[in-house]
Amino acid sequence: MEVCDVKTTTFSRTPFVFRIAQSLDRRAWIALVVAALVAFVLIPLLHLAIPADSIFHLSDYFITLGGKILCYAIVAVALDLIWGFAGILSLGHGLFFALGGYAFGMYLMRQIGRDGSYQSDLPDFMVFLGWKELPWYWYGSDSFLWSVLLVLVVPTLVAFVFGFFAFRSRINGVYFTIITQALTFAAMLLFFRNETGFGGNNGFTDFKRILGFSITSPETRVVLFALSALALMLTLVFVNYLMKSKFGRVLVAIRDAESRVMFLGYNPLWYKLSVWTLSAMLCAIAGALYVPQVGIINPSEMSAANSIEMAVWVAVGGRGTIIGPVIGAGIVNLAKSWFTMSFPQYWLFFLGTLFIVITLFLPDGLVGLWNRLRRMRGGESA
Amino acid sequence: MSDTQLTLDPEVGDGYGGPGEVFGHTLRPGELDLSHKVILYLEDITVSFDGFKALNKLSLTIDAGELRCIIGPNGAGKTTMMDVITGKTRPDSGRVFFGQTLDLTQMTEPEIANAGIGRKFQTPTIFDRLSVFENLELAMKADKRVRSTLRARIDSEQQDRIAETLDLIRLGDQAHRLAGLLSHGQKQWLEIGMLLMQEPKLLLLDEPVAGMTDDETERTAELFLSLAGRHSLVVVEHDMAFIRQLGGKVTVLHEGSVLAEGSLDMLQNDPRVIEVYLGR
Numbered sequence: 199m200e201v202c203d204v205k206t207t208t209f210s211r212t213p214f215v216f217r218i219a220q221s222l223d224r225r226a227w228i229a230l231v232v233a234a235l236v237a238f239v240l241i242p243l244l245h246l247a248i249p250a251d252s253i254f255h256l257s258d259y260f261i262t263l264g265g266k267i268l269c270y271a272i273v274a275v276a277l278d279l280i281w282g283f284a285g286i287l288s289l290g291h292g293l294f295f296a297l298g299g300y301a302f303g304m305y306l307m308r309q310i311g312r313d314g315s316y317q318s319d320l321p322d323f324m325v326f327l328g329w330k331e332l333p334w335y336w337y338g339s340d341s342f343l344w345s346v347l348l349v350l351v352v353p354t355l356v357a358f359v360f361g362f363f364a365f366r367s368r369i370n371g372v373y374f375t376i377i378t379q380a381l382t383f384a385a386m387l388l389f390f391r392n393e394t395g396f397g398g399n400n401g402f403t404d405f406k407r408i409l410g411f412s413i414t415s416p417e418t419r420v421v422l423f424a425l426s427a428l429a430l431m432l433t434l435v436f437v438n439y440l441m442k443s444k445f446g447r448v449l450v451a452i453r454d455a456e457s458r459v460m461f462l463g464y465n466p467l468w469y470k471l472s473v474w475t476l477s478a479m480l481c482a483i484a485g486a487l488y489v490p491q492v493g494i495i496n497p498s499e500m501s502a503a504n505s506i507e508m509a510v511w512v513a514v515g516g517r518g519t520i521i522g523p524v525i526g527a528g529i530v531n532l533a534k535s536w537f538t539m540s541f542p543q544y545w546l547f548f549l550g551t552l553f554i555v556i557t558l559f560l561p562d563g564l565v566g567l568w569n570r571l572r573r574m575r576g577g578e579s580a
Numbered sequence: 581m582s583d584t585q586l587t588l589d590p591e592v593g594d595g596y597g598g599p600g601e602v603f604g605h606t607l608r609p610g611e612l613d614l615s616h617k618v619i620l621y622l623e624d625i626t627v628s629f630d631g632f633k634a635l636n637k638l639s640l641t642i643d644a645g646e647l648r649c650i651i652g653p654n655g656a657g658k659t660t661m662m663d664v665i666t667g668k669t670r671p672d673s674g675r676v677f678f679g680q681t682l683d684l685t686q687m688t689e690p691e692i693a694n695a696g697i698g699r700k701f702q703t704p705t706i707f708d709r710l711s712v713f714e715n716l717e718l719a720m721k722a723d724k725r726v727r728s729t730l731r732a733r734i735d736s737e738q739q740d741r742i743a744e745t746l747d748l749i750r751l752g753d754q755a756h757r758l759a760g761l762l763s764h765g766q767k768q769w770l771e772i773g774m775l776l777m778q779e780p781k782l783l784l785l786d787e788p789v790a791g792m793t794d795d796e797t798e799r800t801a802e803l804f805l806s807l808a809g810r811h812s813l814v815v816v817e818h819d820m821a822f823i824r825q826l827g828g829k830v831t832v833l834h835e836g837s838v839l840a841e842g843s844l845d846m847l848q849n850d851p852r853v854i855e856v857y858l859g860r
Contacts, residue, residue: 217731444729447714451707458705461666462778463693464724472726 221439230431237427242420261419262491267531268426269488274511274523275433276480281509282518283441284473285453286370290378291481292505293385297353298482299495300389303402304336305345306413306490310406322404323397333395342409349486350479357478358471365470370456379502386500401496408490419491426487430524433480438520449473450518510553516563525564612696612781613680619644619782619812620665625674627660627836634660635671636836642782647808649823649844650816652833653856658816659702661833662784666699667692678782694724698780702787704767708760712751712770715759716742719774741777748803749773764791772803782812789822801825820844832856 212220222230241264244256273295281287307321316325320332338344360381364374392398405413412418440446451459452466459466489495498504507530515526530552537545560567612619620642627635635657642648652658663669664676667689676684682695693699707715720738722728734742746752749769754762759770768788775783785804789797801822804813808828817823823830824844832839832847834856840847847853 440730444717444732445726447710447718448729450709451718454707454709455705457668457689458701458707459718460689461693461699462719462724462774463690464718465688465690468726 218435218439221442222435226438230435233427233431237431238424242424245420246416258416258419261416261423263535265419265423265426265491266488267528268423268430269484269491270508270511270531271524271527272426272430272433272484272487273481273508274515274527275430275437275520276477276484277508278512278515278517278519278523279437279440279480280474280477281512282516282523283446283453284449284470286470286474287372287375287509288378288474288477289375289502289505289509290382291477291508292500293378293382294353294357294478294481295485295488295508296385296389296495296497296499297356298349298485299489299499300396300402300485301348301352301482302345302486303405303489303495304339304348304396305342306405306408307397307402308336308340309408309410310404313406314404321397321402323392323400324395327392335395346486349482353482353485354475354479358475361471361474362467365467365474379505382500382505383502386497389497389500397496399497401494402489403494403496405490405493413490413493422487422491426484426491429483429487434520434524441520445469507549510549510556512563513556514552514563516565519563519565522563522565529564612678612682614644616680617644618642619646619679620814621675621677622661622665623675623677625661625664625671625676627657627664627669627671633836635664637674638833638837640831640838642812642814644781645809645812647804647813647826647828648815649826649828649830650814650833651818651823651830652839655835656833657836658833659786660836662699662786662814662816665692665784666697690724693778693780696779696781697784698775698778698782699784700771700775700786700788702790704764704771706759706767706770706774708758710759711756712746712759712762713742713755715770716745716773716777719777721777721779745773745776748776750799765793765796768792769796769800772800776807780811782814783807785813785815787816787818789817789819797822798825 241256241261244254245261248255250257273291277288277291310321312319314322314325316322318325320329324332332339339348364377369377388394389396389401390399396402407413408418441449448459448464448469452464452469456466485495485499511526511530512523513526514530515524516522530549533548534545537548556563562569618641620640622638622640625635625638626633638657638661640661650658650661660669664671665684667684667687670685678684678692678695678697684692684697687695707718710718717734717738720741722732743752746755749772751762751766751770751773754766759767762770768791772785772788775785788804789800792800797819804815804826807813815823815826829841830844830847831841832853839856840850840853842850
């Protein structure tokens with residue numbers, strides 16, 4: 199034991215940021231710089247500086263759709279962390295996403311101030327219910343920092359408690375998946391109730407301001423978009439670091455042969471629990487960034503279909519890869535916005551077909567297909 | 581691990597043999613104590629599944645450094661016995677001690693593994709999607725808590741240890757191949773290599789040469805013989821030629837308890853053993 203401690207202290211002398219930077223190869227650095235230039239310079243310029251009648255102008259619609267997809271991409275990476283690497287499929291990530299969204303939505307509701315339809319200090323739905331004062335869990339929600347803290351802590355805590363009991367009881371595979379789905383469903387029913395104090399089935403909407411700035415102004419939109427891009431990039435860098443560490447290899451080992459991992463002296467409980475909790479936290483951050491951009495959060499975010507769709511993003515992109523989920527979330531959601539505009543009635547059929555085709559023919563998703571094609575080409579030239 | 585130590589102060593003596601006489605020795609809770617030259621005690625172990633007694637008052641002791649073979653017909657309780665020792669199955673009654681002090685029935689699987697018991701499964705259980713090298717790296721004796729795996733990096737000493745083990749299990753040229761692509765015999769060897777990386781005091785090997793070629797079987801026997809002495813080995817096997825090669829004491833299990841114990845030659849002439857194996 200003592201020998202090990204000495205070793206870890208010598209390692210920890212390398213600062214954390216340094217170790218993270220070392221985990222990236224040259225290609226990853228180039229990709230990051232390009233992505234940063236596009237997200238922080240090019241897109242804001244095209245939206246703000248180019249006049250609206252130019253064909254190079256990016257519309258509000260594009261910025262919002264882009265920001266939304268970036269948030270979904272964070273969710274997909276978070277889900278891949280637990281599903282792709284640790285082999286635990288969750289169909290309850292919609293819950294953590296929504297909890298993050300609701301926690302931040304409370305702040306946005308308070309920012310409306312007296313500009314609501316009832317011109318009251320209370321959010322409109324509370325006035326409508328005849329409530330005279332804020333419920334206790336709304337206290338502090340007018341503070342931005344408190345709300346950010348709630349976003350980070352509440353969903354993480356829910357995930358920790360649920361995960362602790364589930365993993366300690368060694369609930370695995372499909373049983374775990376079903377329980378996560380049930381948990382989300384129960385939470386949705388709870389949030390549908392007006393008495394819960396989160397706006398019932400209407401949820402939160404009609405936001406006006408964030409930190410005093412108008413929430414619909416082009417500048418605010420661009421900032422939120424850029425923040426989402428930043429959050430996604432940091433997530434990717436961190437997940438990449440995790441998966442290249444010994445911790446990541448233990449996760450893969452747990453996925454492949456959990457009993458062997460135990461008999462090697464690792465306790466899978468703490469590995470699963472830490473990655474599960476981290477995944478939930480990332481989802482919550484994505485949810486908090488999503489709500490101000492989309493302008494609404496309601497219990498349907500916790501519907502079964504939503505959480506299943508998240509799994510489809512990961513499967514389409516490629517499970518167990520780092521960039522795959524981002525690609526999956528992007529492609530599926532672009533297809534979704536096109537379908538829901540052109541053929542709204544066929545979207546679910548398309549989604550179902552896509553899932554079946556991917557599972558049957560591309561178990562490693564699009565990234566797997568890409569790798570296979572590259573190998574084939576390499577094989578021919580050799 | 582707790583810092584409390586149950587110590588009998590040698591300066592004070594025990595009150596029986598006069599002052600200064602050393603009575604007993606320092607007990608360190610959580611550490612393996614081999615002072616009585618015995619590494620494993622199984623005492624009256626009973627395990628039943630739905631009324632069927634997989635183990636029935638099984639008692640067995642393994643000496644430190646011993647190489648013990650265990651044989652017995654199917655359903656004799658060999659694998660259940662290993663499950664009990666490694667913490668996978670809790671006995672209904674009976675006691676299991678590792679050395680003098682460690683009560684294995686109170687410990688979890690990872691705790692037992694870290695205390696120094698390594699186990700090889702009947703079918704090779706390795707990590708298919710990791711390379712041979714990474715399989716050995718994960719098995720290596722180290723602090724296995726989450727916090728330290730986040731930081732761990734392999735130093736040159738550990739690199740050498742992995743290289744040594746790779747040579748020993750003859751997978752030196754396969755180090756960076758995915759473990760899932762190895763042949764069956766190679767997988768068996770990789771799992772044995774992983775066991776060695778754990779630096780266990782006691783190795784439990786469930787049918788280690790199943791599916792190996794004659795040549796591989798012979799080399800495995802040599803390896804095990806070289807390990808005995810420094811390690812204690814418990815080998816469950818059906819291959820009598822392999823057991824003969826290992827020499828050592830053999831225990832016959834039947835219907836969940838020990839039927840006979842002794843050298844292989846002696847057992848092969850024992851009418852009770854013959855009856856169990858050949859039937860009436």
